[in-house]
Amino acid sequence: MTETDPDFEALLVYLKETRGFDFTGYKRSSLMRRVDRRLGVVPPADYSEYLDYLQVHPDEFSALFNTILINVTGFFRDPDAWDTLARDVLPRLLARHEGPVRVWSAGCASGEEAYSLAIVLAEALGVEQFRERVKIYATDVDDEALTHARQATYTARELEHVDPDLLSRYFEQIGPRYTFRKDLRRSVIFGRNDLVQDAPIGRIDLLACRNTLMYFNAETQARIVSRFHFALAPGGVLFLGKAEMLLRHSAMFEPIDLRRRIFQRATQPPADGLSAGGPATAAPQIQPPGLDRLRTEAFLASPVAQVVVAADGVMALANRQAEALFGLAPRDAGRPFRELDLSYRPVELRGLIEQAANERRIAHVDAVALKLRPDEEVYLDVQVIPLADAAGVVVVFQDVTASRRLREELEVANRQLETAYEELQSTNEELETTNEELQSTVEELETTNEELQSTNEELETMNEELQSTNDELQSINDELSDRTAELNNTNAFMTAILGSLQAGVVVLDRELQILVWNRRAEDLWGLRSDEAVGRHFLNIDIGLSTAQLRPGIRDVLTGRSQHEESEQEAVNRRGRTVSLRVVCTPLTSESAGIVGAILVMEHA
Numbered sequence: 001m002t003e004t005d006p007d008f009e010a011l012l013v014y015l016k017e018t019r020g021f022d023f024t025g026y027k028r029s030s031l032m033r034r035v036d037r038r039l040g041v042v043p044p045a046d047y048s049e050y051l052d053y054l055q056v057h058p059d060e061f062s063a064l065f066n067t068i069l070i071n072v073t074g075f076f077r078d079p080d081a082w083d084t085l086a087r088d089v090l091p092r093l094l095a096r097h098e099g100p101v102r103v104w105s106a107g108c109a110s111g112e113e114a115y116s117l118a119i120v121l122a123e124a125l126g127v128e129q130f131r132e133r134v135k136i137y138a139t140d141v142d143d144e145a146l147t148h149a150r151q152a153t154y155t156a157r158e159l160e161h162v163d164p165d166l167l168s169r170y171f172e173q174i175g176p177r178y179t180f181r182k183d184l185r186r187s188v189i190f191g192r193n194d195l196v197q198d199a200p201i202g203r204i205d206l207l208a209c210r211n212t213l214m215y216f217n218a219e220t221q222a223r224i225v226s227r228f229h230f231a232l233a234p235g236g237v238l239f240l241g242k243a244e245m246l247l248r249h250s251a252m253f254e255p256i257d258l259r260r261r262i263f264q265r266a267t268q269p270p271a272d273g274l275s276a277g278g279p280a281t282a283a284p285q286i287q288p289p290g291l292d293r294l295r296t297e298a299f300l301a302s303p304v305a306q307v308v309v310a311a312d313g314v315m316a317l318a319n320r321q322a323e324a325l326f327g328l329a330p331r332d333a334g335r336p337f338r339e340l341d342l343s344y345r346p347v348e349l350r351g352l353i354e355q356a357a358n359e360r361r362i363a364h365v366d367a368v369a370l371k372l373r374p375d376e377e378v379y380l381d382v383q384v385i386p387l388a389d390a391a392g393v394v395v396v397f398q399d400v401t402a403s404r405r406l407r408e409e410l411e412v413a414n415r416q417l418e419t420a421y422e423e424l425q426s427t428n429e430e431l432e433t434t435n436e437e438l439q440s441t442v443e444e445l446e447t448t449n450e451e452l453q454s455t456n457e458e459l460e461t462m463n464e465e466l467q468s469t470n471d472e473l474q475s476i477n478d479e480l481s482d483r484t485a486e487l488n489n490t491n492a493f494m495t496a497i498l499g500s501l502q503a504g505v506v507v508l509d510r511e512l513q514i515l516v517w518n519r520r521a522e523d524l525w526g527l528r529s530d531e532a533v534g535r536h537f538l539n540i541d542i543g544l545s546t547a548q549l550r551p552g553i554r555d556v557l558t559g560r561s562q563h564e565e566s567e568q569e570a571v572n573r574r575g576r577t578v579s580l581r582v583v584c585t586p587l588t589s590e591s592a593g594i595v596g597a598i599l600v601m602e603h604a
Helices: 006-019 027-041 046-057 060-068 079-095 112-125 128-134 145-152 164-170 216-230 289-299 318-328 350-359 401-500 519-525 548-556
Strands: 099-104 134-140 153-154 170-172 177-180 188-192 204-208 232-240 253-257 262-265 307-311 314-320 363-373 375-385 393-400 502-507 516-518 566-569 579-591 593-603
Touching: 006 027, 006 046, 027 046, 027 060, 027 314, 046 060, 060 145, 079 112, 079 204, 079 232, 079 253, 079 262, 099 112, 099 177, 112 128, 112 134, 112 164, 112 204, 128 134, 134 145, 145 188, 177 502, 204 216, 216 232, 307 318, 314 318, 350 363, 350 375, 350 393, 375 401, 393 548, 393 566, 401 519, 502 519, 548 566
Parallel strands: 099 134, 099 204, 134 188, 204 232
Antiparallel strands: 153 177, 170 177, 232 262, 253 262, 307 314, 307 393, 363 375, 375 393, 502 516, 502 593, 566 579, 579 593
16 A cells, blocks of 8 residues: 555545544654554455444544554653753753743643653742743643543653652652642643644743654644744744754754754844945045056956946946957947947846946846857856946956856755755654554553463462362362261161151141151051151141141140140051050250150050
8 A cells, every 4th residue: 555545545534524633744654554553453454444444433433543643752751851951951941031931742642741841840940939930731632641641640660760859759659650749730731732733832931842743744844843933932942852853944943952852943033234325435546657557457357347337328448358258349338338238138237227326336136147158158246336426337247157056056965965864854753653653562562461461360369269269168068078977877867766766756847847757657657758748747648636636736836835645546557446645745946946846656
């Protein structure tokens, strides 16, 4: 995919129109790399499909912007530049500025740079003066980063480049995180500002925009730098990142420290005025003999072409250089100057001659082209100099062809050098952008690694907890096995006891449900234990009148009696009539009291 991919441009236009993010001024190479990185995560394979995907999945915008906007920053990033700012630049700036100090941190990301500015200004002014005088406006286009910045809370790792003394004085530790001082935090104002589209903040004394311009193309950079020039107050300081320079904007900013990318807003040079004044009047001199002829020969031999025009408009003299250059002859002396080709070639001289004569000051035209032959051209600086006593003018033609060609060659060389510098700067910015992208990727990988490490530790902890729980369950299981064995032994013992009794034994609960039915009861009534247990005692069909036993059982269950005994005739399982004595006693528990009744049935 090329930098002029129409599908990619359509995607940028869509982002601008629907979400207000104008990425059209960003460098295409780095911008496409970031979008391609997002394309490697989501299903669409090209830009047109991704545009459709954004229309269907609006939540994707947040992930895309987080990928494009590389928020790589840090406290006191490039410490050497910050030391120079604090040691050399701020003292001079504050010394000549006694009123409020306005600071703009453009492209502040998650706020580290804005709070770094707050710290160096608080150190320079003192905390009290800082609170009274300083306002720091921190702006960015990434709302998520601004939310992080407003919280003013950072991890120990994010503060590793802050001097421990500054850390203890400007941050409060709350658990594992550090929070910037609340009394100074009020002087830092965060807001959204798009450097490409939104108006700049005005009357700024210090403007920090570090490693932000490098993401924009040259045209957009020029617009932003022009806005920075407008935003800064006279003498204001611009603090850029190490990958950024102002090669094209030397008229707007003067370097304070070029190596550390610190500049000052240039003052407007005063307009040059024209000095008015008449020609100096020479004092009378005594002329030695033969001086007139000497002057004439000197004039004729001058290497600079000269023509003298008298006050009446007649060409009085022309030296040999002028005759050779313009094709004049000795017979042309005395002719009206207006009739000569020289009067209008290579430039209209009659108006200049009239202007110089009337105003009594030099008139000039620079770099006039004169074509000698089809393949040869010279450049002349023309000066019309008025003579004393209004006697006429001297027209001087200075050949500047060599200097003009040298100047043109110098301009070409300067343009080539500027182009080379711009290409080098662009390459440097591209490398810095790539470096920040790599740094962002490394940070993401480190975060992922930490998350995986944390997950691994949690899993290890859970494994140990499960192992501990398993050990506890094993202990409980062993204990239950022992209890089960004891219970089985107890049940076997109880069954043996109940089976050895020569009387029928029936155990009831408070609802008269049968709990125990021993072997002798089976022999008496022909009802097996598994058929009797769980049934209501009064509802079983045996040769015993259970209804007659109900009052005694109720008295025992309610605690009115501890022993009830009765005798009655019954029919056993063999159909024989037997006389039985039935004794009812309560079944008690230490904790719950009476929980049932025990019936013992034996022959009377």
